[in-house]
Amino acid sequence: MTVLSFGVDAQDGNARCARVITARGSFRTPCFMPVGTRGTVRAIGVDDLERLGAEVVLANTYHLMLRPGAEVVAAHGGLHGFMGWAGHVLTDSGGFQVFSLQPDVDDDGVTFRSTYDGSTHRLTPEGAVAVQHALGADIQMVLDVCPSLPSPPEVVRLAVDRTARWAERAKGAHRRLWSAGSTQALFGIVQGGTDPALRQESAKRTVEIGFDGYGIGGLSVGEPRDEMLPALAAALEILPPDQPRYLMGVGDPVGLIEAIALGVDMFDCVLPTRLARHGTIFTGEGRINLRNQRFAKDPQPLDPSCACSVCARWSRAYLRHLLRVQEPSALRFLTLHNLHWFLALVQRARCAIAAGTLSALRAEIAAHWD
Ligand SMILES: [Zn+2]
Structure with a gap:
């Protein structure tokens, strides 16, 4: 059973034109999700996003759990009520931002310091699900371990193992919320650096756990494109064709179009707004x-x-x-x-x-x- 369905309307090679249907409504893919890190896309309003025809906005768990706090957002009807946005919201788990802060990682979770005031915080796979539930995301992402590239093989291997174990725990936490009536979807994340074999292993393990869709994380983090695309293609071979695939953080025009050609459906990137x-x-x-x-x-x-x-x-x-x-x-x-x-x-x-x-x-x- 799933809270999300994916209907392919047309295909050209591996590329697909589809519609993702959630409890909130539907959106078309391939889609580009503007990044609203702190509950807004910087410099514009959600009314602008409506006029632009954006259907999904990405919000950032790490920033919102620190400022204003998930409980403040929840008290205003989640991100939709707080932001005044009727479209879809996808929240990242916070992993990517947290891992850029050189946090203390153990098998159970990750401890990091707030960039706002230096206070100490803890994020676990279960905690990330709970925070994203409070934020009211339509699509949640599991907490993953995202190493920078290049990293030594043992670091990438450990990231794959931990990401798989954490994905299982996130799935358990999500299932409990689901039986309590939540209609949020949860995506797993494939890691594995630029090693195609490791990408395939990570994809297999993530698919075995079973999610509503799949993110491919840890790419476009410094590696050249001719290493990124083979690693991506290797993961896509394993991912189920009847579910959405989301390439996280990649949005340069060539990378985006080449990934669409390989069969990716969803994208986010800070590039257009930051530049x-x-x-x-x-x-x-x-x-x-x-x-x-x-x-x-x-x-x-x-x-x-x-x-x-x-x-x-x-x-x-x-x-x-x-x-x-x-x-x-x-x-x-x-x-x-x-x-x-x-x-x-x-x-x-x-x-x-x-x-x-x-x-x-x-x-x-x-x-x-x-
Ligand atoms: Zn223009």
Whole structure:
């Protein structure tokens, strides 16, 4: 039994165009999930996300459990009530952020210090499920062990073993909430670094436990793409074709399109929003840096081929001016454009899969991006 279903509408090679149905409603895949780390996508509102057509937003367990605290969010109807967002919310388990803080890890869980005030906190597989339950996620992620790459083989091996043991405990905790009426879905996470054999082993062990969908974690953490894609492909071979697959944290245009071609359905990445705040703009011709002097008198929109509300109205020259004088509206406009660009890219991928022309889109993206 599952609280989530996945219906494939079209396929092009291994790529699929599908619909994920949850207790809340449904969303289309391949999908790009804007990152709302602290309960908002920085510089814009959830009303903007609705206008952009985003269907799923990612929220961060680590940050929200520290500020404002899961109990505060729960008291306001979970993230949907707190944020005023009727779409889907996926919460990460907090593992990725916690492991970037050099925490104390043992077989039972992980102890770390808050980046806000230095206070000590503990996260266990069961605790991560409980926090994400309180946050009211539609889709929860298990707590995993995410080593940076390159790491020695024994470190990657231990991460695979611990992730599998923790996944089993998370599943148990989730099952108890489920029998108490929870309708949240839970995704397992595949680890294994860049070793295809270890990726397959991790995928097998995760599938044996059984989840509503599968995340592939620990990629795009410093390794080259020609090591990432084979490791990803190895994991995808094992994952059930009738369930969603989520490549965590990967969202550069080439990585995203190549992963879609391999059969990935869901993506999140801070790249479009983070780069927007630094003036880096995604266009059909590749990225541009709006701070560059050559845009000072440029009357063109950010991307002449873009259909977003910002490109419909304002010039590069004007937006560059706002950025240079540090007007907060610049961050908002550039974020809106970059997110629109990514959401339009996955929409184009969905159309291309339905039309059987994904290879043409892959070639176009490869021609403009590295
Ligand atoms: Zn635009």
